[in-house]
Structures are given as C-alpha cells and as structure tokens.
C-alpha cells in the first residue's frame with residue numbers, strides 16, 4: 001500500500017518527468033522512503049527529503065536522496081532553499097503546514113504538488129489556516145491535487161511489475177520498524193505521530 005501510494009504520487013499525481021527535481025516530506029517513512037527512490041529510478045535530476053532526526057537524514061542519503069535535512073534544525077523554507085537552490089518541480093506532501101508553505105515558495109512554474117497526507121495537522125487542536133502563500137500557485141500556474149491510493153488500483157499491475165524488477169535487481173531498499181504484540185499497537189500508532197519509525201511501522205502478532 002505505501003509503495004503504490006508513493007508510485008502513484010510521484011508518477012501520476014506529481015506527473016514527474018525525467019530531469020525534474022522532487023521534494024518529499026516525511027521522507028524516511030513508509031511512503032516517503034519509497035517515493036524518493038522511485039523518483040531517482042525514474043530519472044529525477046535531484047531528490048530532496050525532510051525528516052525529523054539526524055539519524056533519519058543520514059538514512060535518506062543511504063537511500064540515494066541527493067540532499068536531506070532535519071526540519072527541527074531550522075525553518076523548513078530556509079533549509080529547502082539551500083537543498084534545492086534551483087527549485088522543485090514535484091512535491092510529494094505527507095506533512096502539510098510549514099512544509100507545504102515552504103514547497104509553494106520553491107516550486108518552479110507549472111510544478112505539481114501531490115497532496116498525500118498532512119500528518120503535522122492531524123492532531124492540531126484547532127484547524128490551522130491554509131498556507132499563507134497559496135496565491136503563489138496562481139502566478140506559477142501550479143497544480144495541487146489530493147489523492148487516495150484506493151482510487152488507483154488500476155495502477156497496481158504496473159507498480160508490481162516495475163517494483164518487482166527493481167527489487168530483484170537490488171535497486172530498492174526498504175526498512176520496517178516492528179513493534180511486538182497486539183497490546184503495543186496503540187504505542188506503535190502513537191509512535192508514528194512521534195516519528196519513532198523508519199520505513200513502515202508494523203505490529204507483529
């Protein structure tokens with residue numbers, strides 16, 4: 001499921017073409033870790049990721065991300081500007097909030113933003129205002145499109161065929177964070193919101 005979400009987000013909703021620059025947030029998670037690798041394998045010129053710790057930033061470089069930053073270190077907009085000085089064409093948004101706002105500022109004309117998730121806003125006490133710089137989408141003629149993976153089952157055969165080739169060839173790395181026992185399922189779920197996981201968070205029964 002996260003793999004198909006990443007595949008559809010980068011290739012269909014983001015409509016990434018070879019030579020384009022890509023930004024992925026929550027990049028060390030289940031969707032994000034695959035999204036960056038898929039973008040590279042499909043010819044992205046530069047892939048930038050953000051994550052919540054130094055260890056995750058290092059992990060992203062092992063996945064082949066060209067640049068990565070810890071969003072706790074400094075404002076996202078400043079770090080994204082440094083990591084993608086020439087701008088970005090596709091943003092896979094898993095986070096919303098400050099990440100979406102920073103991406104809007106860095107998008108190149110006719111860029112595409114795939115709205116996959118907004119995890120920074122799931123527990124917000126009150127509804128946060130939308131990105132203050134949304135009007136940039138007009139002048140830059142951007143596309144912002146939300147999607148649900150369940151509506152893209154038609155792409156599963158293509159995804160499975162391509163991913164199987166990459167896996168066989170050792171070109172994709174995937175990692176899992178495993179929590180033992182159903183009794184710890186709530187901890188695992190809360191852990192997702194705290195960033196305890198690298199790759200897919202799983203509960204082993």
Ligand SMILES: NC(=O)c1ccc[n+]([C@@H]2O[C@H](COP(=O)([O-])OP(=O)(O)OC[C@H]3O[C@@H](n4cnc5c(N)ncnc54)[C@H](OP(=O)(O)O)[C@@H]3O)[C@@H](O)[C@H]2O)c1
Pocket residue numbers: 001002005026027028029030031032050051052053056094095115116117118119120121147148149150192193194195196197198199200201
């Ligand atoms: N549209 C769809 O069909 C679809 C399908 C699957 C998932 N999703 C969405 O895609 C996103 C990723 O899902 P996933 O299953 O791959 O989860 P995940 O990335 O494996 O886990 C969530 C990660 O989000 C990060 N995070 C938590 N709070 C954050 C905050 N306030 N700001 C920035 N990052 C934060 C944490 O990593 P850090 O340590 O980096 O903070 C955490 O590890 C979620 O928003 C999910 O709801 C959408």
